[in-house]
Amino acid sequence: MPVANSGAKMTATLITRVLGVSALAATGLMAVLGLVISPPDVVQGEAVRMLYIHVPSIWIAYGGFALTSISSILFLRRSRRRPDQGRHYDRLAGSAAEVGVVFTAITLITGMLWGKVTWGTYWQWDARLTTTVLLFVTYLGYLALRRLPAEPAVRSRRAAVMALISFINVPIVHYSVDWWRTLHQKASLSVGRRPEITGEMYWTLLYSALAVTILATWLIIHRYRVIRLEELRDEEGLEALIASRLNKDFGSH
Amino acid sequence: MSAVVEFEGVVCVAGSFPVLTGLDLRVDRGEILHVQGENGAGKTSLLRACAGLISVSSGKASVLGFDMRVDRKAPRRHIGLLGHENNLYRDLEVSKHVEFRAASVGARASDTAAALEKVRFPQQLWSVPIGSLSAGQRRKVAIASLLVGRPQLWLLDEPHAALDTESRKNLDAILIEASASGATIIFVSHESPVTKEIASRVITMDGGRITEDSGAG
Amino acid sequence: MLAEIFLVARKDLRVERRAKIALGQVAPLALLILMVFAFALDANTSLLERGAGGLYWLAVLYGGTLLIQRSFDVETDDGNMDALRMSAIGMPSLFLGKALALFVQITVLELILGPGILLLYNVGVVDWVLLIAAAIAGTVAFSVCGVLWGAMSAGLRVRATLLPLLLVPVLAPVLLAGSRAFETALGVRAGAGWTWAGLMFVIAAVHTALGLGAFGFLLEEG
Numbered sequence: 001m002p003v004a005n006s007g008a009k010m011t012a013t014l015i016t017r018v019l020g021v022s023a024l025a026a027t028g029l030m031a032v033l034g035l036v037i038s039p040p041d042v043v044q045g046e047a048v049r050m051l052y053i054h055v056p057s058i059w060i061a062y063g064g065f066a067l068t069s070i071s072s073i074l075f076l077r078r079s080r081r082r083p084d085q086g087r088h089y090d091r092l093a094g095s096a097a098e099v100g101v102v103f104t105a106i107t108l109i110t111g112m113l114w115g116k117v118t119w120g121t122y123w124q125w126d127a128r129l130t131t132t133v134l135l136f137v138t139y140l141g142y143l144a145l146r147r148l149p150a151e152p153a154v155r156s157r158r159a160a161v162m163a164l165i166s167f168i169n170v171p172i173v174h175y176s177v178d179w180w181r182t183l184h185q186k187a188s189l190s191v192g193r194r195p196e197i198t199g200e201m202y203w204t205l206l207y208s209a210l211a212v213t214i215l216a217t218w219l220i221i222h223r224y225r226v227i228r229l230e231e232l233r234d235e236e237g238l239e240a241l242i243a244s245r246l247n248k249d250f251g252s253h
Numbered sequence: 254m255s256a257v258v259e260f261e262g263v264v265c266v267a268g269s270f271p272v273l274t275g276l277d278l279r280v281d282r283g284e285i286l287h288v289q290g291e292n293g294a295g296k297t298s299l300l301r302a303c304a305g306l307i308s309v310s311s312g313k314a315s316v317l318g319f320d321m322r323v324d325r326k327a328p329r330r331h332i333g334l335l336g337h338e339n340n341l342y343r344d345l346e347v348s349k350h351v352e353f354r355a356a357s358v359g360a361r362a363s364d365t366a367a368a369l370e371k372v373r374f375p376q377q378l379w380s381v382p383i384g385s386l387s388a389g390q391r392r393k394v395a396i397a398s399l400l401v402g403r404p405q406l407w408l409l410d411e412p413h414a415a416l417d418t419e420s421r422k423n424l425d426a427i428l429i430e431a432s433a434s435g436a437t438i439i440f441v442s443h444e445s446p447v448t449k450e451i452a453s454r455v456i457t458m459d460g461g462r463i464t465e466d467s468g469a470g
Numbered sequence: 471m472l473a474e475i476f477l478v479a480r481k482d483l484r485v486e487r488r489a490k491i492a493l494g495q496v497a498p499l500a501l502l503i504l505m506v507f508a509f510a511l512d513a514n515t516s517l518l519e520r521g522a523g524g525l526y527w528l529a530v531l532y533g534g535t536l537l538i539q540r541s542f543d544v545e546t547d548d549g550n551m552d553a554l555r556m557s558a559i560g561m562p563s564l565f566l567g568k569a570l571a572l573f574v575q576i577t578v579l580e581l582i583l584g585p586g587i588l589l590l591y592n593v594g595v596v597d598w599v600l601l602i603a604a605a606i607a608g609t610v611a612f613s614v615c616g617v618l619w620g621a622m623s624a625g626l627r628v629r630a631t632l633l634p635l636l637l638v639p640v641l642a643p644v645l646l647a648g649s650r651a652f653e654t655a656l657g658v659r660a661g662a663g664w665t666w667a668g669l670m671f672v673i674a675a676v677h678t679a680l681g682l683g684a685f686g687f688l689l690e691e692g
Contacts, residue, residue, distance in 0.1 A: 076687060138639040145636070148626055151267065153308070154691050158622050161684045162636070165618065168680065169640055172673055176643035180650075242264075242271045306555060306691060330558040338549030342481070344488040353481050357557035382488055398553075 012222075019218045026211035038204040047117040052204055054110040056212040057103045058132065064100025064216065065139065068093045069167035072160035079157065087231070090156045093163055094146055095223035097139055099216050104136045127178040134173050138166050255282050255318075257406055257437040258303055262312035265302050265461075272298035274461035275312065285432050285451055286439045290458035296441040297336070299458065300408040303439065304334045317406060330358055333404030335412055339395035343384035347374070350383060351398050358402040368401040369394075373423055388415040396424065407431065409440035425451045474559050478567025482541065483574060491540050492575045497582045500533035504586045518591040520659075523652030526587050527608065527645050533579050534572075535634055538616035541572055542624040551625065551689065561686035565617055569681070573613040580605055596657035600664060604651035607670035611644045614677045621688040644670055 012020075034052035041048035071093035078086025111129055112122040123129070146159045258280040265273040272295050280286055288296050301307045303316055305325030314321040317328040342350055351369060352362040369379060372393040378386065383394060392415045399407065407428070413421045428438050429451055440452075454468035486492055507525045511517045518525075545551050554564065584605070587593060595601055619637045623629040647666040654663025 134639045134642055137635075141632075141636045141639065144632065145622070148628060148632070150626055151691060157687050157690065161687050162622055164684065165640075165677075165680050168676065172643050172676065173639075176646050176669060180646055242274050304556060306552065329556045332556060334552065334556050336549055336552060338552075340549045340553035342485055342544060342550060343548065344485045344544075345481070346488075349484060353477070354553065354557075356477050357554070357559050359558045 016218060016221050019214065019221070023211070023215040023218045026214050030208045030211040033204045033207060038200045041201070044118055047114060048201070050110050050114040050117075051201075052208040053212075054107055054114060055205060056209040057110065058107040059209060060212050060216045061100045061103040061107060061135075063213075064096045064103065064220070065135075065163075065167055065170070067096035067220075068100065068142075068163045071096065072163040075156065075160045076164075079153075087156070088228075090160065091224050091227045091231075092220075093160065094143075094227055095220045097142055097146075097163065098223055099219050101136065101139045101143060102219075103212075103216065104132060104139065108132055108136060127174075127180065130177045130180075131170075131174045134177070135170060138169070142166060256280065256315075257282050257284075257317055258439070259315045260302075260312065261314075263302065263309050263314050264311045265298055265307050266310050267298070267307065272307075272461055273302060276462050278456070278463060280437060280439060282437055283432050283435060284437055285428060285453045286437075287452035287455045288439060288441045288458060289443065289455065290464075294458040295461040296458055297410055298461070300334065300336070300410055300439065300441060303406070303408055304332055305329055306334075328406070331405040332408060333399035333402055333406070334408045335395055335399055336410045339391050340398070341383045341391055341394060344382055346380045346382055347386070347394055348379045350394065351401055354398040355401040360402045364401050365397075368397040371400060371427060372397045373420065389417060389420065392416055393420065396427070400427065403436075405436055407436060407438040407440070409438070411442055412440055413442060413444060471560065471563050474563035475567040475570060478559065478564055479570040479574070482544070482568060482571030485544055486571070486575060492537055492578055496533045496536050497579050499536075500529045500579060500583055501586050503529045503532055504583065504590055508590060515592055519593050519656075520653075522587045522591040522593045522656055522658070524645075524649035525591070526583055526652060527648040529583050529586075530576065530580060530608070530612065530648075531638070531641060531645060533583075534576050534612050534616060535637060537572060537575050537579070538620040538637070539630065539633055541568060541617070542620045542629075546625040555689065555691075561689065562682045564689075565621075565681045565685040566678075568620075569613045569617045569678075572616055573609055576609050576612055576616075580609065593656045593658070595655060597655045597663065600651065600667065601655035604648060604655060604663065604667040604670065607667050607674065608644055608648040608651075611670050611674035611677065612641065614674050614681055615640050615644070618677060618681045618685070618688075621685060624689070644673055647673075 030052065034049050038049070038052070040046050071089040075086045075089035075093060078089060108129075111132070115124055115126075115129075116122050142159060142162055145162055146155065148155060256279050258278060260276055260278040263273050263276045263278075264271060274295075276295070276299065278299075288299060290296050298307065302309060302314065302321075305316065305321055305328060308325060309321050317331055319325075319327040321328075342353075345353070348365055348369065351365045355362045355365055355368075369376075374390065374393045374397060378390065383391060386394065392412075396412065412424060416424060428440075432438055432453075454466070456463050456467070457465035504525065507521075507528075508518060511521070545554065559567075588595070615637065619633060619640065622636060623632040626632060647669045650659070650661065651663045651666035651670070653659035654661050654666075
């Protein structure tokens, strides 16, 4: 099938290639810093290295879900009267949620491994772990809703509403589970409080956050473009269909 | 005459399929418009576009004076739509159902009896659950549910389906009376011999557009 | 608006009274679930007594999900949703009306499950006021979330599996809070029963506000 705009055929541009190479280099350096250069912890020993992937991942996941919610609000505002408007916000919401789900999974897996080493079990009914699992399942449901065979306008609108409600629900879930039981150590880094980790570990963690952010941005841009291409493919099918229906009419006269 | 429906180059898309492909149509107040065409010609989509249930992706569209590209919900309460389905709650009793439909469009529930009598629905069945009625009787309840709301625009998809000859004639009489009192009627039907008599104008659709119009020129 | 809310609720309850799904099918099924919990826990009375609150809300979750599904199947059947879209009923009224009808139905379900746990699990109530307040708070939260997520999956072919997947994570805090509040009311756990009940009211309020704003988006097509 011919593509109207050949530039749109590809998902890579110069900027994203640079971004991709940066992401690769940054995560490589992150591995070196996290696994070799930073020192083992006094209490936790080598297991502390899990920190550099575990903590930035959940930051990125929350960032991704926040982006999903903001895009969903903008999508609902734009498409309120004209369902064909604001679809770029819908695409952004979908790609950010996908990346968010992947990083939530990374957080869960590293968290469980870390738990095995430090607590002796993979699973603890700890507040943040439980909240994260609920968050993971919620956004899996969101992605399931996005993939359903239904009218695209209906599906996008329902998904946007779900993204909005789910995000508002996150603090409620967190608060109630947190209250239920708390075993987990306090937040590793937070505003207004002295971080419990210092020196090389602190800088390695901050650097890891930067590296993971570059990686996530690169992934979101590519997912966005792939979704755009899928829509383009459908639209070209649409134009061809209108043309063929019109041709059929001319033929019959 | 004032236009009730005014469509210019209207394109509507369902999923990724174009159901209306640049349709032009003007229907004036009091007209009884018969829409015909083969299966898949876009007849049902035309009705749903008039009802504001599907959105117009390009072209100009106004119904009852409301711009459908600005607010397609605005004219809805003045429109009576009867699709392939009857829109009936099968567990409700006949009269309760019609009362609910009346109240839901802001009409008086006390008009229920008159509406059911007008479609000649047998009185001994008024308190029977809709689920136990025959297809023809359900169609009558559906028509009564529209009638009770006194719509300014009637959009009917095969309204005569499942009705016997007597009931068809009665429905035609109801439509003529509504039109005489200022309502506009657009109906889709394959059964032209019965319905040609009441239609003031006939259009034929193909490929999502109008190919013949008895009222043109 | 109040008239519209009652119009919708009355219609839903009249449909239910005719069809008798809640009383005839869902309530017996939920009772059966209380029985099989006892099988699963080997009729260990001390375990059942301690878990009674949680098992009660699990049975409500199960039965409630079926009622939510039913509430929207009635609307998508025979194209009824089209008639609602064409009507003058505002979307916020439709949301509150359906939530009210669901609240009544789930309350009936709970009036059967409540004596069920008292008899089957041999528990006694030490704080009736807390028990009733928690039951009402939980049921309101349940109904409001139910209508919101029922609309989310309404009319989709996969709704039977999609609805529980979307609903359970959202209702998890209600389940948690309801269980803890009931445990306090049933005297098996000393604790902040009232705070948990309050949390459920907050959840109900948040979702009501969300539903009032978002319901229209969920039911529009095309």
